[in-house]
Amino acid sequence: MTHSFPRPAPQPPVPAYRSDPAFDAVPERARHRYRPRRLWRSRVVRLGTVSTLLALCGLVILALVREQTGTEGFLVGLGLAMLPVPLLLGAFRWLDRVDPGPWRNLIFAFSWGACAAALVAIIANTFAHRWIATATADPSAADTLGATVIAPVVEESAKAAGVLLLFLFRRRDFGGIVDGVVVAGFTATGFAFTENILYLGNAFGEDQEIGTSGFASVTAATFFVRIVMSPFAHPLFTVLTGIGCGIAALTARRKRVRRAVLPLLGLVLAMGVHALWNGSAALGPWGFYAVYGAFMVPAFGLLTWLAIWTRQRELRTISGELPAYAAAGWISPAEPLALSSMRARGLARSYAARSFGSPAARAVGEYESFATSLAFLRHRARRGAADPDFAAREQELLYHLWQRKEVAGPALTYAARATGRVWTPPPHRDYAGYNPYRS
Template identity: 70%
Template structure:
């Protein structure tokens, strides 16, 4: 086994690199501090607003019911992102932005707009309808899209395609729906406390059925359209500036339109809500789910297509592109490493898989002219990360390759088991 990289690492300038690294850490610290402060303040304000509207008991009931779909939705988006998993901090930021900042913007802006319309038209019912079908979709989708935009701009290395856009948008919308559900369910519980209704005929039960059982995917479905727009923009070359700007805008407009149709479904007649749900929402949900899964499979195909070049150059062993392009084989490799080397070895193999996947995507973009000016630097960084983890990773990946290898082709002479030309070959053997 080679003990050094297949080609030498160029010498660096330590002092200049240290200064640049220090400046980068300063900028990163300021950015994280500002975002953390913003999200913390937003969370405290939204907590006070929701609790004031629902009461303490209503808030606790709403919180307990609203949290139920959150683990399932986050797990679904995390599963979708397993080929090239983004860092958890991006998902935590997205969820916190949706639950705190976006929800606060929506509550304040929607309330202000509805009161202004009611004052201007002197018709409160008209103001509520207009606010739900026009104002709320624009405000809420814009507030949620801000999280996708921030990750797209400041975490560009982690935002490389459609799946990343879907995941960031979906988790942001999950956070937003979580806070909104606390408000709706807590308010419904307060109404039931006043009327004395209980059981399945209560307002709380009806609200829970509509928002948590029937349509927990509604908000993620809307915002995913924005995420797809950003994802396609991420796949575009840097010279295609118009496309990189227009596609996210188109995705946002589609999200607003779908949101408006959903909010306005109750005004389409007695069965308008169910008609929109069955004819529009469910088919679109199925279509976008298929698109996300298909894109995930294409990512695995990209890994299998791009990594053999690095195997030829000596950075990877020959079976590794196949193993890294199979989710089952990758899981077996992690399990093998954990079983034989402990958690640290399992973590090293998981990191090896992630770096190799990022390398495949980087090469894929580079061959199509969509990589940035730092392509060579980034490629070198990823290769060195792989090389540093080769000791625990290669035995595990070799085991996974053997475990998932297709069975040998059947003999053209069934029942004999000896290849033609071997000493034991006898076609007339009984």
């Protein structure tokens, strides 16, 4: 009986190294694309249009929230709602340290959630609530149905639109699960920020009417539930959409149905979890705590583990893919192991800063980013998910590595030695042909 095993994916050939490479496939406009970023080098028309639209949405949402909460309530809600934002954004940015995405994408994601998605949600939810209340002549039923059915669909769709825009129009910056988690997390954090202003501002206004204050106030209870217990709720929902987009980005281009279905599946799961969370209040006085303890906390822990595991997998991808370029002579043998360690990366930047100043440290940081993108590009090519311009993109990244090699190479070699990540063969053994990166 014979067994057939799947053939391993073909290794993409590495461009031959020369002492004076020509980089013929790199267009002139791309030769300066990754120099230190300046606003005036970006696409001014697109940036201006998107910024104007988001600013208009922000002004409208500001007016709507202030109208509902009053000026004093708005200021109180704003101050309290800001407390978890740095913590959440910092956690997502930490997760993105291996291959950090451009800040412009993250600023867009947060702004979309806080302005555009929140505006759509307020308008759509208000309209749906009034329609259901009129059709059923039962305001309490409208509240329950709106919270458990309408709100999850509207809010998750509005947030997902921002994630999908980046997935479709910033594909180079959307390479996997971590990118999807980070973009979705920033979008949902922005949305939760605006929503918390509304809830906390209304709670403060209610306290002002009935004269309560302190720990027994509605504001304190709302703050405890939304800011202390569940600041991760909205990010948890929308991250499911981001994971779907991230897996789709890793899927081979020939599997078009799967690439289209995965983001939709993530969106449906986000809606379902959101509906379960909102509907927990209808399960009785202890329903919220039961759902929180039995589902939300374990789900949050599982997704946190998945995100951290995926980040470690990205580091392993770097150590597994870059040796091909080291063997060809594009980078030094020590660099793949140094680049696959966050500690070694930091040491390399510090070494460059001490030796040559901050411009050198910035060049090393850019080198690390380009090398990481190169490893992910090759990894996607081996999985059959590379874009048609793979060769040009590979040469473009090699060009930018070449521009910074003189400074970054010694810094990364120093960092590899300082962290003990330089492989040396033990004596009395023949290691000819052995590749330490594949061990």
